[in-house]
Amino acid sequence: MIVNNFVLGIAALLLSTAGLAADRIPVIASFSILGDLVSVVGGDRVAVSTLVGPDQDAHVFEPRPAGVKLVAQAKLFVVNGLGFEGWLDRLTRSADFKGVTVVASRGIQSRQMADEDHPSKLSSDPHAWQDPRNVIDYVRNIASALGEIDPAGAAYYQENSQHYVEALKLLDAWAAGQYATIPVAKRKLITSHDAFAYHAARYDIAFLAPQGVSTESEPSAKEMAKFIRQIKHEKIKAVFMENMSNPRLLEQLAKGADVIPSGKLYSDALSTADGPAPTYLKMMHYNVEQILSGLKQN
Ligand SMILES: [Zn+2]
Incomplete structure (x- = not known):
């Protein structure tokens, strides 16, 4: 009888442990x-x-x-x-x-x-x-x-x-307060693909990108040349890589316009756990701080 109770107890324990994992x-x-x-x-x-x-x-x-x-x-x-x-x-x-x-x-x-x-x-x-x-x-x-x-x-x-x-x-x-310290005329920057239009509209910043809203298509040589002229003309120094898109386009652009990339923004993906943007809130804090330091160079 004692043995039976013991066995039943173990079985119940196993069931409840399995239940916890299965309940998620x-x-x-x-x-x-x-x-x-x-x-x-x-x-x-x-x-x-x-x-x-x-x-x-x-x-x-x-x-x-x-x-x-x-x-x-x-x-x-x-x-x-x-x-x-x-x-x-x-x-x-x-x-x-x-x-x-x-x-x-x-x-x-x-x-x-x-x-x-x-x-x-x-x-x-x-x-x-x-x-x-x-x-x-x-x-x-x-x-x-x-x-x-x-x-x-x-x-x-x-x-x-x-x-x-x-x-x-x-x-x-917090982000609105941080951006308010930069004159609107200086709030211009370059990223590789057009991922920041909502951020731009909310905080009154001009984001320019050689690639469209998807990374599937690439700009032509002519479009790139036109874009480089625009960066030079508008004297934009804030140029950012993105964590999830190929850096090649941006490197080409920075070289052509003779500017040094200001850093990396997290656009369509978080960083890994050991990076600076492992959660949405951390990603946004990191991006805003990066953008601010870039805009200060304009
Ligand atoms: Zn995207």
Whole structure:
């Protein structure tokens, strides 16, 4: 009898340990910035995986079998939307994804521009996270979606997202205050691809880039030459690399315009854990400080 109780006790213990791991809701995020937001909102009720990792380029991402498997196992798939994940439909089909997909940018005021391939058509600029006020909507959308698939955690997700919204508001006010120290006429800088239009509009900064909103296409030699003339003419010294795009274009540009790159910005991906931008909040702090030091050289 004693032995039986002991065996039963062990079995119950094993079940509860297995239960804890199994209770975490498998969530997949399309890229590293969303992965961080889901971790913040989901806390210890979710197990988050990320498809496009730190320092990687989501524009030219090609899903591998391991990623397809993660999608197949997930209950919730968090994507940016606004055309950022051009590979999404193909991926969810090949994974035979049965879970819920949430578009984190749902409800934001998106920026429209002429489509690169079809100039007469308008398309959305996907880089909405570069304005912290948009990320308030991102985390609220993530919290609602998690609450729907896990009603027992709904209040917990709401509370986590509310705390984070406070941090986002502080970040935005801090950034606005920092940029206010630079005259608007001097707020001009160069990056490799056009990833900062939301940041530019929020803080009144002119970002110029030789590449469009996607890294898929490259500028012609003629376009590069014109761009170099513009940098020289406007005497722009603030020239930045990006963590997830090829530095070659920017190096060519800096050489042509005779300027030294001011540093690196994190545009479409976080850094790895040992880098300066392993979370969204740290990424934004780092970028603002880099941009400020670049603008001071203009
Ligand atoms: Zn981009």
